């Protein structure tokens with residue numbers, strides 16, 4: 326099963342992923358048209374500083390996701406066949422409880438949007454937009470087996486894998 | 493069933509609205525929400541049963557599908573009645589953007605009825621969402637023209653979590669929350685809720701009753717309590733080792 330892995334050492338903080346994500350979730354899907362849309366399309370990936378280094382973070386699609394556990398409406402659920410935590414705009418009641426419980430802080434909510442926003446791993450494309458846009462390959466879309474192979478070759482050093490564990 | 497002259501197979505136990513939207517037919521709704529189910533109060537989703545046990549206009553969000561039903565969602569009679577329903581709502585809430593939009597789609601510029609300057613259409617979404625969360629902070633009082641949604645005894649709510657779901661769902665924007673310093677105020681419910689500040693950036697963000705509610709459900713990671721979502725991302729470095737299921741380092 327493929328996952329988005331984050332290489333902690335590579336990110337340069339250019340925020341290409343943030344931009345690509347917002348554009349992918351716009352109506353027109355082009356940067357030119359996206360910037361004049363109302364509401365403005367929103368990003369689902371965030372470039373943050375960690376231990377003095379930049380790195381991108383988006384939903385980890387946790388196996389035991391606290392956001393799924395708290396969601397009373399059933400809007401958030403885990404699609405085991407694709408190992409994804411999915412969100413239904415139609416079912417969401419906008420209570421924002423998931424925003425409060427996500428250990429990674431990657432769900433956002435804004436008044437006016439009615440619902441929350443989170444990574445859907447780009448449901449309309451094969452390779453997620455953030456991965457494709459990263460100029461230095463800090464985001465990698467691959468499976469564990471492939472990752473191990475690359476790692477043995479010494480190309481990859483420090484990778485973020487998987488999501489939340491309940492202690 | 494036959495919907496708009498098209499023969500369809502609908503799932504048993506579904507409603508006319510569900511069957512129609514499965515076919516890609518759009519029926520406007522106001523008081524319906526997927527997670528909260530039908531309510532049948534706004535009557536905007538009217539359709540006509542042309543042939544069936546009880547022919548006539550029905551609310552498609554509540555009406556169950558039946559074998560052999562012939563339904564029309566867009567004929568003159570439906571549109572005429574829907575227009576009147578929306579016109580009445582527009583007269584009640586002339587300032588609601590959502591109802592203005594709906595009226596516009598139906599070709600209504602100004603209502604012919606006296607304007608009321610109300611903001612609530614009594615769709616009950618706020619009441620139902622609060623019940624769904626298990627809080628029941630607001631409800632309907634009285635009947636007829638004096639009917640309104642409010643807190644028990646019209647006093648500040650003692651149970652409101654401050655989650656704002658009611659405001660998110662309200663189709664007319666009648667419920668407005670405002671955060672002023674460490675208070676989250678909601679005039680419609682005459683209620684004010686204490687907000688806890690983020691322990692890192694000191695932004696007031698966490699309604700105290702909501703925090704208690706989430707603590708009881710044991711879904712707050714100890715390292716997270718007191719951190720707003722932005723600071724939760726920013727402080728990941730120090731927390732990664734303890735919250736991540738797998739981290740790989742060579």
Ligand code: SF4
Nearest residue numbers: 384385387390392427
């Ligand atoms: S990272 Fe946050 S949003 Fe994603 S599955 Fe885990 S708890 Fe849910």
Ligand code: SF4
Nearest residue numbers: 396417418420421423
């Ligand atoms: S805001 Fe939506 S997705 Fe999040 S917990 Fe509430 S209903 Fe579920």
Ligand code: SF4
Nearest residue numbers: 346444446447453455
């Ligand atoms: S996978 Fe898609 S939705 Fe998720 S962060 Fe990347 S670009 Fe955004």
Ligand code: FES
Nearest residue numbers: 532534535537553
């Ligand atoms: S949506 Fe069916 S009555 Fe309101």
